[in-house]
Amino acid sequence: MKQRLLSEALYQVAALIIAVIVVHAAYVAVIRPNADLLQEQQNVLQQTDPNFVPERSVYIIMRDFEQETCIILLLWALSIIGMKTQQTLKERGLLEWTLINVSDGASILPEDARNYARPVQALPDSERQFLLPRALLAGLHRFQSTQNIQDVATTIKVTCDTEADRMETELTIVRYIAWAIPSIGFLGTVRGIGTALGQAYQAVSGDIVGVTVSLGVAFNSTFVALVVSILLMFVLHQLQLIQDRLVLDCQTYCDERMLRHLQVPQKDS
Secondary structure: OHHHHHHHHHHHHHHHHHHHHHHHHHHHHHHHHHHHHHHHHHHHHHHHOOOOOOOOOHHHHHOOHHHHHHHHHHHHHHHHHHHHHHHHHHHHHHHHOOOOOOOOOOOEOHHHHHHHHHHHHOOOHHHHOOHHHHHHHHHHHHHHHHOOHHHHHHHHHHHHHHHHHHHHHHOHHHHHHHHHHHHHHHHHHHHHHHHHHHOHHHHHOOOOHHHHHHHHHHHHHHHHHHHHHHHHHHHHHHHHHHHHHHHHHHHHHHHHHOHHHEOOOOOOO
C-alpha cells in the first residue's frame, strides 16, 4: 500500500510537470504569437474603420495567463482521472474470474473456509490488494472464526464501504482543481476590469482600443474557465460512476458467489 501511494504521488508530480511544459511551450510557440499578430491587425483596422467589428479568434481567447493556468490544471486533473479510471477498470476485470469455485447446491462450511481462500491468496500481491479479493478474504476469515453468516455479510459491507470512502478521499485533489479553475477565471475577470478602468481616460479621448482589449481579457478568462470546469466535472462524475458500480458489483459478487453458499452446521441438542 505504501508503494502504491508513493507511485501515485510521483505520477501526479510528473503529470503536473509535463502539463506545465507542454502547455507553456504551446503558448510560447503558437498561441501568443498568433494572438499578438491578430490583435495588432484588429487594432489597426479599428483605428482606421469606426465600423469594423473584430472577429473572435481562438488564439485571442486563449492567450492570457489565466487561460494557460486553467488548461494546465485541466490536463493535470485529466491525467489523475485517467490513472484512477485505469485502476478501476483493472479491478473490474477480477469480477470475470471465478475466485470462489462453488457449484450450485454446494455449501461452504466454516472448516472449508481456509481451502476456498487459497485461490484468492494465490493472486499476485498487486491484485490481492484490490477490493474483491480483500472482501472475499475478509468474509471467509470471519466465517472461519465466528461461524456467523450475519457477521460475514457485515464484514463484506464494511470492507466495501471503506473502499468507497477511500476512493472518494483520493479524488480530493481533483475536486480542488475543479473548484480552483473557475476561481482563476474570476481572477482574470478582476484583472481585466481593473486594467480597463485604469485606461478609462483614453476612452474619454476617443481611443477605446486599450479598454476593449482589457475587457476582452476579463470576459475571455471567465469563458474559458467555465468551459474547462464543465468538461472536468463531467469527466469526474463519469469516474465516480465507474467506482460506485465497482463497489456495488463487488458486493453482488460476494453475495452470489460466496455468501449464499455459507452454511453453519446445526449443533446436536
